[in-house]
C-alpha cells in the first residue's frame with residue numbers, strides 16, 4: 001500500500017510535472033496538459049478508480065489526487081503565462097522602435113487639374129465683371145432644349161446623345177440651360193452678365209468624349225449688345241487664359257440658340273500659331289461656340305428681343321485643361337491615377 005505523503009508518492013506525478021515545465025510552445029504545453037489532466041490521463045484514471053478502494057483509503061487518496069490535480073492545473077497556467085511573456089518579449093525585440101529612421105511625410109493633396117482649370121476660368125470671368133451662377137445637373141427638357149430654341153422636332157436635339165430620366169427629366173447635355181435660369185432669376189433687370197461652370201452629360205465614350213464632362217457658359221444681355229462685344233470679351237478671356245499673345249478668330253457656324261453663330265478659334269498655345277502637331281499645322285485651335293442670343297431664347301428668359309440683345313458662348317473645361325497642360329488623352333483626367341494627377 002503506498003503512502004501518498006512520502007516523496008515517492010509525490011514523485012508518482014513527476015513525469016506529468018516535467019512535461020508541463022518543459023513545454024516550449026503553446027502547442028507543446030497543450031499536449032502536456034492533455035497528458036497530465038485529460039480524460040486518458042493517469043490522474044483521471046486514478047480518480048475514476050477511487051470507488052474500488054475501501055472507504056478509509058478512498059478519502060485519503062481522494063484528497064491527495066485532488067491536490068495533485070490542482071497543483072498540475074496551476075503549473076499549466078503558470079507555464080502558459082511564462083510562454084506568453086516570452087512571446088511578447090520576442091515580438092517587442094523584433095519591433096524595436098528605431099528613433100533614427102526617417103519619418104513618413106504625409107501626402108498633401110491638391111486640386112484636381114480640371115478643378116484648377118475651372119477655378120482659373122472662374123477667376124478670369126469674375127475679373128471681367130461676370131457673376132458666377134449655377135444650375136441643376138438634372139434638368140427638364142424645356143430648359144435643356146425647348147427654351148434654347150430646340151423644339152422636339154429639331155435635328156440638333158439628336159446630336160446631343162441625351163441621358164433621359166423619368167418624369168420628363170434628363171441630365172443636362174450642356175450648360176446653356178443656365179442662360180434661361182439666369183435670365184429668369186434676373187427678372188428683367190439689366191445687365192445680365194453671368195458665367196456658369198459645371199458638369200454636363202452625354203452618351204459618349206471615346207478618347208475625346210466622356211459621358212461626364214465640364215462646360216463653361218457665358219451670357220451677357222443688355223441694350224445694344226453686338227458681335228463686337230462678343231469678340232472683344234472672348235479676346236480678353238483668351239489672353240487671360242492662354243497668355244498675352246493669344247489671338248482669336250470667329251468662323252460662321254450654326255447653333256439653334258444663337259443668331260448669328262460662330263465657332264471660335266484661339267491661336268495654338270503649343271506653337272504660338274506657327275503650326276504644329278496639336279493644331280494640325282493650322283496654327284489655330286477650335287475651342288468654343290458663340291453667337292448673339294436668339295430672339296426665342298431671350299423671350300424664354302423673359303426679355304424682349306425688340307429692346308435688348310445679348311451674346312453667349314460655351315466651351316469645354318477639360319479641353320482647356322488639355323491645352324494648358326499639354327495632355328492628349330481626355331480620359332486621363334478621370335481615371336484617378338495618382339501618378340497622373342500628382343503632376344499638376
Ligand code: DAH
Nearest residue numbers: 174176289290291312313314
Ligand atoms: N451649348 C453648346 C454645346 O454644348 C455650346 C455653345 C455654343 C454654347 C454656342 C453657347 C453658344 O452659349 O452661344 O455644344
